[in-house]
Amino acid sequence: MRKYNIPHTFEFKSIIELYAQWIKDGTLKVNSDWNKDLKIKFTVQDPCNIGRKIGTNKIVDDLRFVVKAVVGEENFVDMVPNRSNNYCCGGGGGALQGGHTEQRRAYGKVKFDQIIETGAKYVITPCHNCHAQIEDMCHHYGGNYHTLHLWTIICLAMGVLGENERTYLGPDLAEFGLDIEGGIQ
Amino acid sequence: MAEAIKLQEFTCDFKDEVANRIPEANFDLCLTCGTCTGGCPASEQYGMDPRKFLRMLLLGMDDEIKKSPWAWVCTMCGRCMSACPMKINIPKFVYNVRASWDRDKRPKGIRGSCDQHIKAGNAMGVPKEDFVFTVEDVANEIREASPEFSDLEITADRVGAYMALNQNSREPVTEPDELGPLWKILHRAKADWTYPTVMWGGENYCMFLADDEGWRYIMEEFVYHIEHNLKCKVVVNTE
Structure with missing residues (x-):
């Protein structure tokens, strides 16, 4: 809209800013108690579009606030470098549909190594392209992490994640919080 | 050498x-x-x-x-x-x-997604009616499965909703169950929101294709729909 000078009166926001705002003002009640004893480690992929490309760390800092609120600060492991200095996962710019698969995967190896270095079992990817690329890296290079949408872990922490909404969870969390009938506890 | x-x-x-x-x-x-x-x-x-x-x-x-x-x-x-x-x-x-x-020499996958977006409003080329049907179908399942979400209401093109949400079109097409968690969070937060059905795909392959004309067209149609039809105060990018 900026690029084409299209006039508009609405405000443009990332859902991540809203998650953070709702958690801060108490609208959204979440906590990380579920992971206190499990101590499952999480890292997060910073999408370039909400980090470096907006020229401020505001949204990627909100992202960390939200993730720490739902998995526990002590269970969050950041990649290095991160935030506005992150490495692109290699799935951006249309690369997933650009046809240069071998090159895309070589590009993503930088990100894959960064993820492995954190030792985290889960990578939270708030962007669909990053999700697809990081999952593909895991299969291609034989990683042992799982790639999650952000909403999955928020709902898990709120105890409202349905049985059919767990495609990307590993076996350790696949049935977490479900009662024996498959409903939500 | x-x-x-x-x-x-x-x-x-x-x-x-x-x-x-x-x-x-x-x-x-x-x-x-x-x-x-x-x-x-x-x-x-x-x-x-x-x-x-x-x-x-x-x-x-x-x-x-x-x-x-x-x-x-x-x-x-x-x-x-x-x-x-x-x-x-x-x-x-x-x-x-x-x-x-040349436009027809650019990668086929990116070009196809851009063309679909111009035509259908999303890179997967999902007709508006199918999108609305999928959304209602998934919402129904959630209402039936969890009593605490029995009043879950998902609207499309609701005039005057405070927020308009875009959605990556791969979700309704390839993994519709991934829509649920997002809605549950919005429900818990009592958010006043709707899906626009014009240019609703959160992705932007015309930008990747470097198709200025296509990109501009998508943005103009989207902004017009939000400003003149729905009158939403906030547009929320869900990724």
């Missing part, structure tokens, strides 16, 4: 052309330091890297630049520019290289 570049054979037509389009790009200020290349995950792919690509522009190697598939391997992530001591806009240079390709 590599052949020496004969500079007198070159004019810098492409550089002038791109510099005219992006006056703030500062191509001439390149110090050849290589900081861009050192931090670029696309370096070495197809024997190319950001510094080399930029030097080729400055030397007028226009044909070689336009022939290189590297413009489609670079993701325009912007790390080179943010590290560059002279703040040279390499991503926009790459965008313009992409735009210099």
